[in-house]
Amino acid sequence: MESPMAVSAIGLQKSYDLAEGKIEVLRNVNMDVGSGEFICICGASGSGKTTLLNLISGLDKPTNGRIIVLGEDLTGKDENFLSDLRCYRVGFVFQSYNLLSTLTVAENIAFPMEWQRVAPRQIGDRIAQLLESVGMQQRANHFPSQLSGGEQQRVAFARALANDPPLLLADEPTGNLDEKNCERIFDILKMLKAEGKTVITSTHDAQLLELADRIHYLRDGRLTSQNE
Amino acid sequence: MSETFFPISDLLRRKRQTTSIILTIAMSVASAVALLLFCEKAGFGFSPRESLLTRGLSAILSQFSIYVGVVVFALGAVVTSFVAFLMMTQRTKDVGLMKAIGCPTGLVGGYLMTELLLTTVIGCAVGTVSGIVVDYAFSFIGGFEVLQRPANYWLCLLVFVVFFALALVFGTKPILSAARLSPIKAISSINYFGTNVPKNVQTLSGRWLTWKVAYRTIVRRQSATLRIVVLLSAVFFLLTLAIAGGTIASGTTVSWVETTIDENIVAVANSKMAEQYTLLMAKFSGVVQEEDFDYLDEKLGVSNATIQQISSVPGVVIVESRLITYEQIRELRNFTIDPETLATVPVGDSRETKSIIIGIDQYAGGAKWSLRGRMLDLNDSSEAIIGDSIAHIMYSPIPAKRIVFSDPLVQGVEIRGKAFQIVGVCVDPVDNGHVVYLPIQKLKEMTNTDRPNIVFVQIDQSADMNSTIELLRGKLNAIDSNLGVVKPADLNGKNAEFLQATWSRVMVLPFFALVGATLCLIGYMTTAIEEQKQEFAVMRAIGGKTKLVTRILAFQSSTVLFSGFGIGISLGTVVTISVLMPNPVVTSGAILEIAAWLLSALVGMFLFTLPPARSIAKSSILRGLV
Numbered sequence: 001m002e003s004p005m006a007v008s009a010i011g012l013q014k015s016y017d018l019a020e021g022k023i024e025v026l027r028n029v030n031m032d033v034g035s036g037e038f039i040c041i042c043g044a045s046g047s048g049k050t051t052l053l054n055l056i057s058g059l060d061k062p063t064n065g066r067i068i069v070l071g072e073d074l075t076g077k078d079e080n081f082l083s084d085l086r087c088y089r090v091g092f093v094f095q096s097y098n099l100l101s102t103l104t105v106a107e108n109i110a111f112p113m114e115w116q117r118v119a120p121r122q123i124g125d126r127i128a129q130l131l132e133s134v135g136m137q138q139r140a141n142h143f144p145s146q147l148s149g150g151e152q153q154r155v156a157f158a159r160a161l162a163n164d165p166p167l168l169l170a171d172e173p174t175g176n177l178d179e180k181n182c183e184r185i186f187d188i189l190k191m192l193k194a195e196g197k198t199v200i201t202s203t204h205d206a207q208l209l210e211l212a213d214r215i216h217y218l219r220d221g222r223l224t225s226q227n228e
Numbered sequence: 229m230s231e232t233f234f235p236i237s238d239l240l241r242r243k244r245q246t247t248s249i250i251l252t253i254a255m256s257v258a259s260a261v262a263l264l265l266f267c268e269k270a271g272f273g274f275s276p277r278e279s280l281l282t283r284g285l286s287a288i289l290s291q292f293s294i295y296v297g298v299v300v301f302a303l304g305a306v307v308t309s310f311v312a313f314l315m316m317t318q319r320t321k322d323v324g325l326m327k328a329i330g331c332p333t334g335l336v337g338g339y340l341m342t343e344l345l346l347t348t349v350i351g352c353a354v355g356t357v358s359g360i361v362v363d364y365a366f367s368f369i370g371g372f373e374v375l376q377r378p379a380n381y382w383l384c385l386l387v388f389v390v391f392f393a394l395a396l397v398f399g400t401k402p403i404l405s406a407a408r409l410s411p412i413k414a415i416s417s418i419n420y421f422g423t424n425v426p427k428n429v430q431t432l433s434g435r436w437l438t439w440k441v442a443y444r445t446i447v448r449r450q451s452a453t454l455r456i457v458v459l460l461s462a463v464f465f466l467l468t469l470a471i472a473g474g475t476i477a478s479g480t481t482v483s484w485v486e487t488t489i490d491e492n493i494v495a496v497a498n499s500k501m502a503e504q505y506t507l508l509m510a511k512f513s514g515v516v517q518e519e520d521f522d523y524l525d526e527k528l529g530v531s532n533a534t535i536q537q538i539s540s541v542p543g544v545v546i547v548e549s550r551l552i553t554y555e556q557i558r559e560l561r562n563f564t565i566d567p568e569t570l571a572t573v574p575v576g577d578s579r580e581t582k583s584i585i586i587g588i589d590q591y592a593g594g595a596k597w598s599l600r601g602r603m604l605d606l607n608d609s610s611e612a613i614i615g616d617s618i619a620h621i622m623y624s625p626i627p628a629k630r631i632v633f634s635d636p637l638v639q640g641v642e643i644r645g646k647a648f649q650i651v652g653v654c655v656d657p658v659d660n661g662h663v664v665y666l667p668i669q670k671l672k673e674m675t676n677t678d679r680p681n682i683v684f685v686q687i688d689q690s691a692d693m694n695s696t697i698e699l700l701r702g703k704l705n706a707i708d709s710n711l712g713v714v715k716p717a718d719l720n721g722k723n724a725e726f727l728q729a730t731w732s733r734v735m736v737l738p739f740f741a742l743v744g745a746t747l748c749l750i751g752y753m754t755t756a757i758e759e760q761k762q763e764f765a766v767m768r769a770i771g772g773k774t775k776l777v778t779r780i781l782a783f784q785s786s787t788v789l790f791s792g793f794g795i796g797i798s799l800g801t802v803v804t805i806s807v808l809m810p811n812p813v814v815t816s817g818a819i820l821e822i823a824a825w826l827l828s829a830l831v832g833m834f835l836f837t838l839p840p841a842r843s844i845a846k847s848s849i850l851r852g853l854v
Binding site (some may be wrong): 057083086088094107115159160161218 | 238249437438441443448605614763767768769770771773774776789849850853
């Protein structure tokens, strides 16, 4: 089914069965994100921001409800389909960077392109372009352990954008960074907004909120918008 | 919680790892115990018991068992060292946390040492019991009643003590390293114990990032990787030695036994003599002959008339008369010139023993053996061929008794005051190699006997064997109802089967080590997976498919496996060739069999590493990202 929206969440519910009882993380979440929109999701720690982003990226499955991402209903889709979706159409930036420690900066960025069988020369050009856009040209051959947190996060953005996905999800991208590095990430997100990418980010960062077309709040598993 | 109960409860909590470690140690101990008990009962190597098989064959099997035993013990040391290393690797983060909250190094070392001692004691105990069970099974499966002798259980204690000592020696170093590790290093995922930050890592190519991840992870875990490669090399070395050496040696020695008598030969003798001949053949497999037997009893003689009747049976080609007696024999000393001092030195001594003496007709050409030396000269009646057991008993140097040089082929043997020059040493199952062959005419003269007491009848290969034997039986019944027919080839076939079974038992023991090594490899892979769990989850989170993870892990396991295989097989082949007996019988079938076994072991080990890889590839991405 085709959807004009980049992301549509319909009656989304996510709960975990623990020994102590059932924990409802998301309750009847409904959300529409238009193509090219910049959305911020705010909420206290444990309010379900990361869970919501995980569900949108297909990393996790809802207990109830449906998610339609870039026109694809993720309900019942198999692991291979979801892998392809994350590889080509949805970029994901983790709060803790999650770079592959065995690969250099350039290789980390090249990794998702490798599976697309892109020609080596094109991969090289794309790496150079992405490194320049995140200001990491001098660090191409360094390993993640040789980078600061802010630098690792910038590489994580470059990797998420490697296959030029129309949708980017960023989970508290400035959560672990100092002010100077936050500004650099802000610049990258600003650039992405200008390019017309759809961005959904969870954040507490006031500066990032300035970029938002809309801000959603998660409280007790329920999503409310800025106006509410 | 006390210093003792903390490690116990910790071991119980990690049931799977603990069981795997205990089983790994147990496998090494079990193979060592079973090998030693088998050799001791069979009289091989160190055993003071009278050996099964002829002395020559027993010496070859003993040598083989010693090589296998030495490698099994060496492998035990490598396995124990690896297991201790693996235990410490799995506990490194816990060690870091313990030290971070103030636990002193001595106490951490105490916990880890207690864990090592507990797992080793349990592993050695389980292995010892398993080894005894295997030995018991060896005795009762496949007609090895002769091995149902009481075992020398002190050997079990010896193995237990040796492996326990090996565990202490080789396990202490990894424990000390773990206990002394700084908490920050132990907690850090980069400076993980047993892993190293890559230095000057060479990129393989501009692409192939999947392989780069796999390769660099192996390099980063170089300490663990080196250890598992050493362990796998030792296992494949042992397997090559056991399978290649065993298969070739087994094939060769079995062919030696088989060639002593042709399929188309039957023996005719008085039924008592036939029974005695059967007993003489059965002594090869440990059957004990108790009562005295008068070989020269006139009633046992086969008359010329009978021999002529046998010759007239259609299908009979050759009739060869033999005379079997039991005599005291004496070694005849010889002398030689020492090439260095030019002094005259004695060769041999004047040792004596009792032996079966068989007079054979050189002209009939019925006697065929695998021989060191040559056959009896047709024109010389003063030559003898001795069995390999006699050669070992009477013609071996014994420096303690000042018998420095001894070689049967330059010495002689004295029987009933007559001297014979020894021209050959044969492998013969008759009386388990305690046999001397002489020209029959000479033996008849010496014993004042004019009739043979057994006749070997060769039947035409084109004739029907069974109907010819029936004809022969009918004719013999008409002459003398006491005459019986036995098929020496059938008796010899049992001996060959027994020899084959003996080899199989020694050859099967290294497979215990293979199981132990497989457990170690699984342990290595499990640890590697644990360390890479988060990275695999990240790969899948950014779009990598499950087969990518499986491919990386398969590359890692196959790299260590093939490295170990290559090193082990190469070393094993070199050693096997250099220690193998002269003139081995190597058939294309044997080579195929060896290759099939070794490749099966390789493929089997590889397949066992796949389930953990598949399991992590299919596990929840989010669980890995935590």
